[in-house]
Amino acid sequence: MAETICEIEVEIKNADGLHMRPAMQFVDVASKFDSDIKVSNEDTSVDAKSIMQMTMLAATFGTKLKVRAEGSDAQEATEAIRYLVEEKLFDEKPG
Amino acid sequence: MEIRKGIAVSPGIVIAKPMVFDSKDFRIPRRSITASQRMSQVKRVRNAFAEAINELTELDQAHSIEEGKIKDIFAVHLRYLRDKSFRKRITDYVCEELTTAEYAVSVILREIASHFENLKDTYISERAADIYDIESRLLTILLGEVRQEVEDLTEEVVVIAHDLTPTQTAGFNKTYVKGFATEAGGRTSHTAIVARSLGIPAVVALEDVTTNVTAESMVIIDGNRGVVIVDPDEETLDQYRQYALDFLRLEHELDTLRDKPAVTRDGVQINLLANIEFPEETGQALEKGSMGIGLYRTEFLYLTSGSEPTEEDHYKAYSETIKAFKGKPVVIRTMDLGADKLPSRTRYSAEINPVLGLRSIRYCLQNLTLFKTQLKAILRASVLGDIRIMLPLINNLQELRQTKMIIRDVMEDLDEDSIPYNSSVPIGIMIETPSSAITATLLAKDCDFFSIGTNDLTQYTLAVDRANEHVATLYSSADPAVLQLIRGVIHDANKAQIGLSVCGEVASDPEFIILLLGMGARTLSLAPPMIPEIKQIIRSVTVEQCNKLARAVAGMDSQRQIKNYLRDAAMKILPEAF
Structure with missing residues (x-):
């Protein structure tokens, strides 16, 4: 399969933001895919598969994050992340 | 240099x-390594991560599904420990800055924690606590290795x-x-x-x-x-x-005194006993010329194995020592630890003021199984020689009577099993609180001997923590209040005609010996290495000189004045020792 690049923007919609538990879910979902996935919040860009880097992003409610996936399953990866962040809201209460 | x-x-x-x-409770100091030690330090970091992952996986499995919050925390910590970029940040620091694994762990984890602490969002900033928890787990593992090394040493350090x-x-x-x-x-x-x-x-x-x-x-x-x-x-x-x-x-010169008696120049015999912490010290105590053990601290039994000692553990430690002392007295002090120091006891949370808390005899009276195990072993060993039981931190007559009742219970248990013991084993108490010192006359009616524990008595009388470097200078056994209590206890014990010894720090302080003799003490218990030096002082004085000095000190009103007077007097009587 060809290498593809896929970039989307997601908004943090759960009230408590990307604290430890949501960050953990984010990393777990990202890690299921082969693609290299980067998440950026303004100037900071981090590896979506590293819990340390993801928690240090400190994305609070309302933050818009850029998710950029590069690899054979880039499309599926960004979709799974979008679903987790914007629809499933990490199984947390909405803001 | x-x-x-x-x-x-x-x-x-x-x-x-x-x-x-x-210590993980203090800042880890920066300690440099050489370039050739890089790999071994990196390996230590990796091993610590692997070990921490194992620990957490076990903990995670030990908790049920219902404890969802706890499981979440473990899950986050596990992901951190498995995060290669996190571990790399630490190993890179080791290699670039040439420092120990411990230092790199504490620097990087603190960097991450402070990043969280500086965030405005309180929910996320509170996560710094998780980072400190991970730091503490890694450091415990790394520092534990060092501790193991000290247990397995093969060269002098x-x-x-x-x-x-x-x-x-x-x-x-x-x-x-x-x-x-x-x-x-x-x-x-x-x-x-x-x-x-x-x-x-x-x-x-x-x-x-x-x-x-x-x-x-x-x-x-x-x-x-x-x-x-x-x-x-x-x-x-x-x-x-x-x-x-x-x-x-x-x-070696002092060692030639070993076989000479501890007698003053005017012929008064002084009984010099040894304080020991571990059974290994028995040999040294005998070698230095002690006439017995005046204080056998038994805490090592609770601290070395990491679990509660069995009756046999106790019995073995006591019987070895009593056999080595062939009929000379061995005073065994029952467990004198705080609840906080005991391994494998999670029932008690940390105390704000442990010195005034659940410790020593108080802990024993609330944990009878643990206490009776020790008492039973002491009683069993009592047929092997002159064993005496000493109870620490007794504050009043009620505590003393309660403890003696428990000792009688244990004796009855031994009777039932037809196990021999010395039914008239002497039972004495440590005098180490102002309360027991002031009511010494009452307590003397119900016990066979006193031993004055001057360290705790000073600490409790002056309300000074002797281990706190900021107030340690306020701690002095030469304080008039402390000396008044010591003088009173010696007087009360002599009047009641029960045994009396001094087993605290002052008994091995050359400047204090003359005063103690002058106040009427005739038995001193001290660290074995100090026995020859103290014996030399005893052999150089007369009781009359000591009494005169004690009378002079009784009229003084400050710690400093007393200290200086004791020093001058000691130098006059025995210039070569100072």
């Missing part, structure tokens, strides 16, 4: 390689630490640990007591000493002058080798 001045708490001179003990706890010193391989240097502590701290009982030099209250030492250093500990020298030059080394020889020679 780095010279540090501290407080000398145990005499002697040693030159050896250091073993540094860091000196131990350098912020402070030493009873749990740490109990685990030391005593054949190879030849000296202590710590940042905290005073004359009566645990480090000082252990060093004196082992007969190794120790210097405490050395600021930042753990920072100056590397694995490659050579260290001189001068327990006579209170000096620690890191990486001495050739000239200094030569000088200290000479000091060490001189000191040994003096010690």
Whole structure:
């Protein structure tokens, strides 16, 4: 399969933001895919598969994050992340 | 070469390689490594991560699904530990900055934690606590390795630490640990007591000493002058080798006193007994000429194994010692630990004020199974020689009577099983609180002997924590209040015609001996290495001189005045010892 690049923007919609538990879910979902996935919040860009880097992003409610996936399953990866962040809201209460 | 001045708490001179003990409760000092040690430190980081992952996986499995919150926390910590970029940040730091694994872990984890703490969102900033928790887990593993090394030593070392706890010193391989240097502590701290009982030099209250030492250093500990020298030059080394020889020679001279009696010039016999911390010290106590054991501390039994000692563990430790002393008295003090110091006990949460809390006899009276196990072993050993039971921290008659009732219960149990014991085993108490000192006459009716524990008595009377370097200077057994209590207890014991000994620090302080004799003490119990020196003082004085000095001190009103007077008097009576 060809290498593809896929970039989307997601908004943090759960009230408590990307604290430890949501960050953990984010990393777990990202890690299921082969693609290299980067998440950026303004100037900071981090590896979506590293819990340390993801928690240090400190994305609070309302933050818009850029998710950029590069690899054979880039499309599926960004979709799974979008679903987790914007629809499933990490199984947390909405803001 | 780095010279540090501290407080000398145990005499002697040693030159050896250091073993540094860091504590995860204090800042880990930056300690450099050489380029060739990089790989071994990186490996330590990796092993610590692997070990932490194992621990957490086990903990995770031990918790049920219902404890969802706890499981979430473990899950987050596990992901952190499996995060390769996180681990790499630490190993990179080791390689680039050339520091130890411990230092790199504490620097990086603190960087991450402070990143969280600086965030405005409180929910996320609170996550710094998770980072500190991970740091603590990794450091416990890394520092535990060092502790293991001290247990498995094969060459002589000196131990350098912020402070030493009873749990740490109990685990030391005593054949190879030849000296202590710590940042905290005073004359009566645990480090000082252990060093004196082992007969190794120790210097405490050395600021930042753990920072100056590397694995490659050579260290001189001068327990006579209170000096620690890191990486001495050739000239200094030569000088200290000479000091060490001189000191040994003096010690041998004093050892010739071993078979001479501890008798004053006017013929009054003084009974010199030994305080011991571990059964290994029995040989040294005999060698230095002690007439028995006046204080056998039994805490090591609870601290070495990591689990509660069995009756057989107790019995073995006591019977070995009593056999070695062939009919001479052995005073065994029952467990004297705080709830916080006991391993495998999670029922008690940390106390704000442990010294005034659940400890010693109070803990025993609330944990009868543990207490009776020890009492049973002591009673069983009582048929082997002159064993006496000493109860610590007794505050009043009610506690004493309650404890004696428990001892009778244990005796009845032994009767039922037809196990022999000495039914008239002497039972005595430590006098170490103002309450027991003031009511000594009442307590004397119900026990066979007193032993004055001057360290705790001073601490409780003056309300000063002797291990706290900020107030340690306020701690003095020469304080008029403390001396008044000691004088009263000796008087009350003599009047009631029960046994009386002094087993605290002052009994091995040359300047105090004359005063103690003058106040009427005839039995002293002290660290074995100090016995020859104290015996020499006793053999140089008359009881009349001692009485005169005690009368003069009774009329003085300040600690400083008394201290100076005692020093001057000691120098006049015995110039060569000072």
